[in-house]
Amino acid sequence: MTVKPPPPPPSSTATASSSLRHRQYHSLNSISNLHWVSTATTTTRNRCRIEATGNSSASIPTTTATILRRNSDEILLNLLQQRKTEDAWIAYTQSPHLPNPTCLSRLICQLSYQNTPSALTRAQSVVRRLRHERQLHRLDANSLGLLAVAAAKSGDTLYANSILKSMLRSGYLPHVKAWSAVVSRLAASGDDGPKEAVKLFSQVTRTIRRFSEPAMVMNSRPDTAAYNAVLNACANLGWTDKFLQLFDEMPENKCEPDILTYNIMIKLCARTERKDLLVFVLERILEKEIELCMTTLQSLVASYIGFGDLETAEKIVQAMRDERRDLCKILRDANLQESPNENDSEVFEKLLPNMNYPTDHEPPLLQKLFLPNTRMYTTLMKGYMKAGRIKDTVRMLEAMRNQQDSSSHPDHVSYTTVVSALVNVGSMEKARQVLTEMTRSGIQANRVTYNILLKGYCQQLQLANARETIKEMINAGIEPDAVSYNTVIDGSILIDDCAGALEFFNEMRARGIAPTKISYTTLMKAFSVSGQPKLAHDVFNEMEKDPRVKVDLVAWNMLIEAYGRAGMLDPAKDLVEKMRKKGVYPDVATYGSLAHCIALAKKPGEALLLWNEIKERCGLITTEEIKDSRSGSKVPILKPDEGLLDTLADICVRAAFFKKALEIVAFMEELGIAPNKTKYTRIYVEMHSRMFTSKHASRARQDRRIERKRAAEAFKFWLGLPNSYYGSEWRLEGEGGEDDEYAI
Template sequence: MTVVKPPPSSSATSTLSHRQHHILNSITHLHCSSKLFNSTTTRNINILRTEATTNSSTSISTTTATTPSQRKTNSDDILLNLLRQRKTEDAWIAYTQSPHLPNPTCLSRLICQLSYQNTPSALTRAQSIIRRLRHERQLHRLDSNSLGLLAVSAAKSGDTLYANSILKSMLRSGYLPHVKAWSAVVSRLAASGDDGPKEAVKLFSQVTRTIRRFSEPDLVMNSRPDTAAYNAVLNACANLGWTDKFRQLFDEMPESECEPDVLTYNVMIKLCARIERKDLLVFVLERILEKQIPLCMTTLQSLVASYIGFGDLDTAEKIVQAMREGRLDLCRILRDANLQELEKENDNDNEVFEKLLPNMNYPSDYEPPLLQKVFVPNTRMYTTLMKGYMKAGRIKDTLRMLEAMRNQEDSSSQPDHVSYTTVVSALVNVGSMEKARQVLTEMTRSGIQANRVTYNILLKGYCQQLQLDNARETIKEMINAGIEPDAVSYNTLIDGCILIDDCAGALEFFNEMRAKGIAPTKISYTTLMKAFSVSGQPKLAHDVFNEMEKDPRVKVDLVAWNMMIEAYSRAGMLDPAKELVDKMKRKGVYPDVATYGSLASCIALARKPGEALLLWNEIKERCGLVTSDETQVLKSSSKVPVLKPDEGLLDTLADICVRAAFFKKALEIVAFMEELGIAPNKTKYTRIYVEMHSRMFTSKHASRARQDRRVERKRAAEAFKFWLGLPNSYYGSEWRLEGEGVEDDEYAI
């Protein structure tokens, strides 16, 4: 690996002794080859550099009072003194006013203190320093601590892409961040959307792979993964439903001297829920108790939430009731409640879980373990059950639960802001905005402050009810309560403007959001694109799309591409829509059913049926209906997902083909629809045929050459009529329309 080193200043170089050069070069080489910035190494390097600089300074004899080197030292001393006094704002001003680049200690410390502030402005300042150093090829001036803290700060602020890029850049350069830094980024990535969980697994693998390259454990002691790091990456696997990878990482934990804790098994509960294995939940609980790992309320709450996710409210209620009664035999209760699930022959992932949960294979007379102590339901547990009622549409039970919680003597079981917000959400879902407002008033009267989530739910309700004036008043109420709207607030308002066809209002809210320093999210961009798409302004939608591509904080995903393609399709602009599809393919994003559906609609609107044939051929390849060499390549590529068209797409294509008299292709499409279990709309196709093609091939004056060219089309037309059930040559019957006869030989094949 080639390491770029900063060129030494000429004055210092001329006065350094040969021994000092040798020491500095040796230390720099060792430092750059391992790039392990532990505190001891950094301190030794700084001491040697200080000694060398001091010795060189004493050998310089000048006649002036101050040299450029001395002025540089003075300004660095001033900056370092401000940083030591924790005057970060003054230090930043001193940095911006400095005519030269500060020394490594000042730069690293300034990055650290800006990262500790954990504010958008501080993060922006730290990023500007990184950009400057990268531009001047001086990134090696920063130590791993400062880069790691910057990555954590970026992750906390929601900029996980930047945080991930910082850590990957460090690893490529040979730096090993502290485990607390890189595991925090893994944790944030695991919980984020898009490809976040996949990136979390990649980052974890990249760090651990780098660690294994070092033979001396002491060198990587501070970077080795701990249990928290494994829990973070296991959470990513659970979110992705990757059972094999989950087991592989779980098996690696002992090698890294990490023991699974209760959080590890809580994540395993999530994995079981994600892959729809309700039968495994009780085994996870039993395994925790069997290993004598201290149980926590989060585990029980996760179980309740999982059963609610499966739609099994009865079992969720049994867990809560057993806790209220102080029972310890919860495992037995769960076994009895889910006896049918346990008896099912489920071979999916059994091999994986038999290693994770060996108690799955215990004999039937095995007595499940008891809880270590009595757990009493708390506010969070009751609220989880309340969310189950809300999900099932049981509004009365939701309200009764809130009232029961308010009557609890134990303060740990009384409703909090999450409980009230759940009730508000339940009422908003059924359109009872007035009652939702009453709950908010009751919440305030109880001394519980509504938070941003509560107000955002109210905003969503008002926008769904097309009450934008009330939504604007709610925004003002939020601000008066000291709660600043966030991206979710503005996304909701933008979507509300779309519902009332107020494109200008949507743009106004988008600009207001950016003016307040709130970073637009992926939903912000796509929602605004939708506003311009619905209003028939595809070029403005494309401008928003271009802004989204330039924003490093968001990723242009398939939803954004489809929104842009739909904007052109609504306007019947086929060429730009096709160009976008080609562009997205080049970027490795493959069209899905929605993409092809928009293209098909655009083809119908633009009246270019020939394009429908090309589109149908592409769809056939993606569905595996053709066996060309290109198709085999597509099949062998794991990146290209198999397409499963829906009724809307196939019906649109069939409609185009019938109107254009492409009966052979129309028959292919409707046959494929029937294979997929989709019933084609024969009534519609019959009407189209009668209205547009009933007089086909009726001319008695066509030339023989023209009649010969019609043979294949006539065959296809007769076959299509046969499929519709109209009179045709296959029946040997005569079909008359409005009293006009048609010669039998015109349909002869």
């Protein structure tokens, strides 16, 4: 029997277009049934080859290996269907071959659902194996999306972000619930998290716009929650223009701003120092008939406290206690005492058109009465603590305990706030009493409470009590976290106990707690203070290898400081060069460490080179924008502080580089920094009072000293010492110009 050959394959262009449409459909049709299309395509292609070369009635020979593979996959799938994830993981690790796509995807999903560090590590190991064997196409989009969410929840936002970006590059759109969850976590994280959140949102929405059929992107299109996540990132960054752009885009995607959107707008007003606009956000909420919630009022109180306006915050709470609904009028009256801020006025006029209503416009009333609750009172307590009103903080706690309404009774946050207030003023015994009272009231202290106590003991150099507190936490069933250990590591540094800091760091890792960026930099600080820069460098290298943390400017500066403290100038300079190559630009702290290192190494010529670089970064040498020679990116402008300039001036005075010293002190005066003339006078008198007094030097040598002598006389004039200076012939640039033997 003759078998017909398969039809000829379509053109490469048509195949790519068809494959892309196929992938788009399957990746968006349902989040629970997403599979990489490349797997199906490969299967079809293999089937065609079998049909073309074999007899249609002939059976495909089955080998022993194939039977074993099928049995192994059936066992694994059966365990997964019974939700026996632990047994399934053991079966996967013992399997001699790679399971089929269904088993792999389901295993990743169930490990991600467990949401534990060990489960996440296992899921990541599966992905690494597939990537190594170039078999990532075996995983469906649903499993990868869930893994990204699990990674984000665990704090590994960099890994979560990389998964989603990899999916987008491969032509797959993750479900909106998956990618918006990652955007939300990025927006709330530190470092560049908010910026990465905006980039991820833009990348997803840009990909969505490429599709002409709405049904194909239905499950990936951003919803209000996704917009709120990226708007929160903009608010954290203070990006008003981007906030307005995204806010205006919401109706295009059939998304309406909700109460959370306007709560985020309150944060934006706080970040951009627009206290005068807070009342207009509240009025806008009432005007659009969005149901008000306690979180909004809580955000208003917290914002006024952040502005240092405790009086207005108290007025809000008192108005709620008095059951008043004219809160907008109260806030408008408070605004009369403030001068309006014109920053970003055009943007906010579009966000809050009601801010341009006539002055006689009647402020709206609250939709219903709101009574202060525990959270509201606790926020006010934090305001008292911030203002240093410790007694008022403690009195507020007592008042809350005597409230008849149970919704106003203190909770663990209230007690923790009082503990924090007492710790801040060093009252550790009273803080302990509050903790005891908290336990007596039936409220369990949490990790935050104990971490605050740890901070207090370390600040008081009571490391023995800090160790006992960690043991107390463990006995109470509260596992210490990275913050706990970072605190005691820093405390060990305060008492010059480098070995103790390393012991706590190793104990943290032994307990399975992942070190954070602060953990690494704090341990580097310990080795830096103890004069062991090479050990600090070892920690830095380990930090670079850790995918969970990002080496930033703080880490670089800590390492440079370690070498600077030891006076090892060449390694410090090499590190600065490596920084630049990685796109990280030195800041004031970097230059300060270099200047200190130059002073210790007694190489004043290096100070002149450093001063020239600082002048370039400050724009004193050229008016053109300084650009990086490799990437063409703009180098940030530098604003030196008093410490850096004083160190450089000190080096120059001691080395008799008076012309450069005058440049530096003149720049200090331009910045409003008063140079320490008393110190420089003492240095000059001690080191240079007998300079240029010899009358027996050769004429050639005297000629070479003329410029230096004139600089010295000018510096003496600036100090107010007796001198032979006459101002008409002296300029900072000097007549000698580039002929100055000390010019750089």
